[in-house]
Amino acid sequence: MSERSGSLFQQALINGDYSPRFFAYYYKQWNNYKMQYHHHNSTEIMYLISGSCIVDVRQAKGSAESYSMKRGELIILDANVPHRLIVEEGTPCRMLNVEFGFTEYKGVAPSVGRLAREERVVEKLLDTPFSSLILPDPEEVYHVLKSLVLELDQRGADGGSMIDLLFCEMLLRIARLKEEKLRSSQQSTEFYVRRSIEFLHQNYDRSIQVKDIASAVSLHPGYLHRIFKIHTGRTITDYLNILRMEKSKMLLAKSDIPVAEIADYVGVSSRQYFHLLFKKYTGLTPVEYRNSIERHSWIYEDGESGNLGEDI
Known part of the structure; x- marks a missing residue:
């Protein structure tokens, strides 16, 4: 993996040992602005601190997805994914942006690979490619991002152990937020x-x-x-057909409804189609099924008994 390779989704990140390398990190207030489509060879995190905006992301086949973002949301854009920012007049937004890639492990904090090997959610994040991902944040990631950028401002992009540790925490919190979003969706x-x-x-x-x-x-x-x-x-x-056939079996076994009328009881308008369906799901015709089961008898008050009818 080259030193400037910035994608999150490289198998080498999981199997090997790499550290983060930061290319840009800044706060920016936007208002009445329409950015041109662009891309860069680094992963970008755009965190919306206040206001609202639109982020357009161009997909591999040329189509574009438009995302409306609001305060407390972040978008992760993988390397080399074309995108642009649109901020309408009168609705300013304030953002915190961080762009990063990966470099050979410096042996200070846990490498990205070691973190992935120890934290299943991080491995899953790195092993499930996406071009862009929006996540709501209960300010967990934001607090880490702020600390990370402050440390970068003070120590520089080649920083030290605190920068690497904060990056690991950020990656883990993002992975957990993604997992929570998936569970919520499910x-x-x-x-x-x-x-x-x-x-x-x-x-x-x-x-x-x-x-x-x-x-x-x-x-x-x-x-x-x-x-x-x-x-x-x-x-x-298929679910509806199975449900109807189970109801048909119950009516054939537990009632004296004529076989010819069972189709109407289970919502099948064609009797011929009903017979075909029943044979498909049970291997028997309705008549054969009724004749194959133990018939229930009614006991009358005068002591006489009577079997259920065999009407067709």
């Missing part, structure tokens, strides 16, 4: 998937489509489809 998606499943269990007897479920939980159908598959391992359609 908990949020789990909530929507749970609500979707509840909707299916309450409406399987009707003709429903993915767009109906998405509308009920206030999500885009495509996004709901993706998170549902991630959390359940099944598509929404």
Whole structure:
């Protein structure tokens, strides 16, 4: 790895031993400013101390992502990622910027690799590439950044043990914030998937489509489809079909509803399609299934008994 190689995502950082090298660190007040797209061979952290701004990030395929940032948020930009800052008139913002890369280990504080090997969240951060990442910060990273920049101002970019120690703390806190954001996002998606499943269990007897479920939980159908598959391992359609077939098995076993009417009870409009589905999921036709199970009997008050009907 060259001395000026500034990307966070180099396997050498995890496997080897490297220390941070700082290229720029400064506070800046921005107002009514539109920066041109640019990039540099260093990782950049932009911390929004006050106000609001927009950061545009150009992706590898040429498309751009626009991020609206507010006070207490930071954005991490990997090396050589084109980006620009936009600050609207009347909404000034104040930032703290730090740009860094990596150099051969100086043997003062723990190397980046040693930190990654001892802290799983740091290893995961360095082993999961991104072009940009926005994180909310409860001022944990900000306090470390302030101390780091003050130390750099006093000692210079080639600083000493305190600079390296503060960098390690900053990296660890960023890694933990990223992990917390991921967990929060997963908990949020789990909530929507749970609500979707509840909707299916309450409406399987009707003709429903993915767009109906998405509308009920206030999500885009495509996004709901993706998170549902991630959390359940099944598509929404497959989950609904299994649910309907389980209900069908219960009705065939526990009721005297005619087989020909079961499809309507579970929301399948075509009886022919219902038979095909049931055979696919159980290996039996509905009639074969009803005939294969132990039938329940009703005991009447006068002592007579009667088997459930075999209507079709």
